[in-house]
Amino acid sequence: MRIRRPSHRNAHTFLVHVFGRGLDGERYVVERFRSRPDGQIHPVEAEQPKANKGRRRPRRTIVSAGAVRKMRPERDEIIICTALDLKASGVQIWGIAASGLAAMRHAH
Helix, strand or coil: CCCCCCCCCCCCCEEEEEECCCCCCCEEEEEEEEECCCCCEEECCCCCCCCCCCCCCCCCEEEEHHHHHHCCCCCCEEEEEEECCCCCCEEEEEEHHHHCHHHHHCCC
C-alpha cells in the first residue's frame, strides 16, 4: 500500500548546476530555454532583446550576480547564466519539469 503525500502548489522545486567558479564573477549573460514534453529544448525568443537594424546579432541580456541569485525558473524553463569575466563559469537553473525529476518520481 502506498501513502499519497499531499502536493503543495506553492512549492518551488528546481535544480541548480554550478560550473567553473560559479557565481564568483560580477556580470553574467543570461540565456533562457523551454523544454517541451517530447524532450526538445528551444530558446525563448520573446524575452531576448531585439537587435538594432544595423547589427547582425541580437543584444545579450547581462545581469549582476545578485540578480542571478534571485532567478527562479518556471516548471519547464532552463536558465543558463555564464560569467563574462571568468572563463567557463556560471550556473544552470532547471525547472522541475525540465530537469526530469518529476518524471522519475512517477516512474515506479
